Amino acid sequence: MPSPLALPLLDADSCSSPLVRTPLDEGRATALALRFKALADPGRLRLLSLIGAHESGEACVCDLTEPLGLSQPTVSHHLKVLREAGLVTSERRGTWVHYRLVPEVLAQLAAELGNDGLWPVASERPAVDGETRTRPTGTTD
Amino acid sequence: MPSPLALPLLDADSCSSPLVRTPLDEGRATALALRFKALADPGRLRLLSLIGAHESGEACVCDLTEPLGLSQPTVSHHLKVLREAGLVTSERRGTWVHYRLVPEVLAQLAAELGNDGLWPVASERPAVDGETRTRPTGTTD
DNA sequence: GATCCAGATCGACAACTGTCAATACAGCGG
DNA sequence: CCGCTGTATTGACAGTTGTCGATCTGGATC
Numbered sequence: 001m002p003s004p005l006a007l008p009l010l011d012a013d014s015c016s017s018p019l020v021r022t023p024l025d026e027g028r029a030t031a032l033a034l035r036f037k038a039l040a041d042p043g044r045l046r047l048l049s050l051i052g053a054h055e056s057g058e059a060c061v062c063d064l065t066e067p068l069g070l071s072q073p074t075v076s077h078h079l080k081v082l083r084e085a086g087l088v089t090s091e092r093r094g095t096w097v098h099y100r101l102v103p104e105v106l107a108q109l110a111a112e113l114g115n116d117g118l119w120p121v122a123s124e125r126p127a128v129d130g131e132t133r134t135r136p137t138g139t140t141d
Numbered sequence: 142m143p144s145p146l147a148l149p150l151l152d153a154d155s156c157s158s159p160l161v162r163t164p165l166d167e168g169r170a171t172a173l174a175l176r177f178k179a180l181a182d183p184g185r186l187r188l189l190s191l192i193g194a195h196e197s198g199e200a201c202v203c204d205l206t207e208p209l210g211l212s213q214p215t216v217s218h219h220l221k222v223l224r225e226a227g228l229v230t231s232e233r234r235g236t237w238v239h240y241r242l243v244p245e246v247l248a249q250l251a252a253e254l255g256n257d258g259l260w261p262v263a264s265e266r267p268a269v270d271g272e273t274r275t276r277p278t279g280t281t282d
Numbered sequence: 283g284a285t286c287c288a289g290a291t292c293g294a295c296a297a298c299t300g301t302c303a304a305t306a307c308a309g310c311g312g
Numbered sequence: 313c314c315g316c317t318g319t320a321t322t323g324a325c326a327g328t329t330g331t332c333g334a335t336c337t338g339g340a341t342c
Contacts, residue, residue: 017197023208024190029183036186040178041300042170045259049165052260061319067164071302076320078300095309095318103261106254114251118186119193119242182330202289215331217290222329236288236339 024118035109038085043070044078048106051088051099058100165259176250179226184211185219189247192229192240199241 024032038044046068051059065075079099082088087106088099112118165173179185187209192200206216220240223229228247229240253259 017195017199019194020196021190021194023194024187026183026187029186029190032186033181033183036177037181037299039254040174040181042167042174043300045170045173045177046165046167049162049170049259053160053162053164055159057261070300072319073303073321074301080320081299092308092319097319101260106260107256110251110255110258112251113180113247113254115248117251118190119247120198120244178329184330211330212332213289214291214333218330221290233289233339238289 032112035085035087038081038087041078043068044082047078047082048087048101052101058098060096060098062096173253176226176228179222179228182219184209185223188219188223189228189242193242199239201237201239203237
């Protein structure tokens with residue numbers, strides 16, 4: 001429970017409504033962005049997916065290079081990015097290096113995006129309407 | 142429902158284990174990466190957070206520029222990125238333009254990262270061990 | 283219409299990112 | 313010890329991204 005403390009900003013002279021949650025501070029935003037940056041590449045997403053698709057929960061680089069269609073150095077680079085973001089761990093066993101997902105971190109990221117995260121995500125709106133509201137929460141796409 | 146069809150690849154001559162899920166194809170990965178790219182910036186995360194923090198569920202640019210500490214053109218640019226990624230919608234009402242989150246898209250992204258997403262995320266492992274496994278699923282950091 | 287204000291767009295620039303070929307490094311088998 | 317193979321690192325380069333000042337647009341007010 002994030003305890004939505006209501007900060008009294010606002011003069012409401014113009015537009016806008018009062019805040020009902022503390023917005024993300026810069027440090028936390030930067031940290032989060034680092035993780036999302038790691039996810040912001042098709043190759044890396046496919047890498048995660050490939051690793052997760054293996055029955056043992058892990059995969060070595062040799063399994064990943066070919067299905068990705070990228071060069072071995074590039075794959076290695078992407079894996080490094082994922083590792084540094086904490087999304088995967090690596091372990092050398094003999095010749096091969098095995099990568100596996102870090103489910104807790106992925107789950108935590110999902111949670112930030114989801115309902116108990118940084119913003120209200122479902123239809124859990126306080127139903128304000130003494131406000132500048134004009135249009136219902138319609139789907140626009 | 143992703144119906145985890147088991148594709149029989151593999152000769153298991155070397156390392157690796159069989160696939161138990163279909164890995165993300167390139168098109169889908171690219172589409173997903175586009176959305177994560179939009180999230181991969183501290184300013185944009187704070188923007189989303191700020192919008193979500195408002196009681197009415199929306200905010201105009203004038204509310205966002207100052208707490209972000211970025212110039213107005215930059216904020217406008219970020220909002221455009223978020224809008225094009227489908228994460229927010231904008232609506233002009235008189236002088237001001239109001240932005241609001243698109244909860245469904247955020248929730249969908251969370252779902253991809255989470256349990257019913259692209260990779261197994263909880264401790265729902267099939268418990269393989271006729272494999273190259275050597276070490277338990279320890280945290281490596 | 284002239285003016286003012288909120289936002290968007292443009293142009294420029296530095297910083298970062300994805301990619302690969304070449305090379306280095308680390309175990310393993312002879 | 314020497315070569316082989318899997319993986320990491322380096323260097324280079326093109327493409328993308330974040331940022332801002334300057335300028336444009338569009339609604340509201342006088």
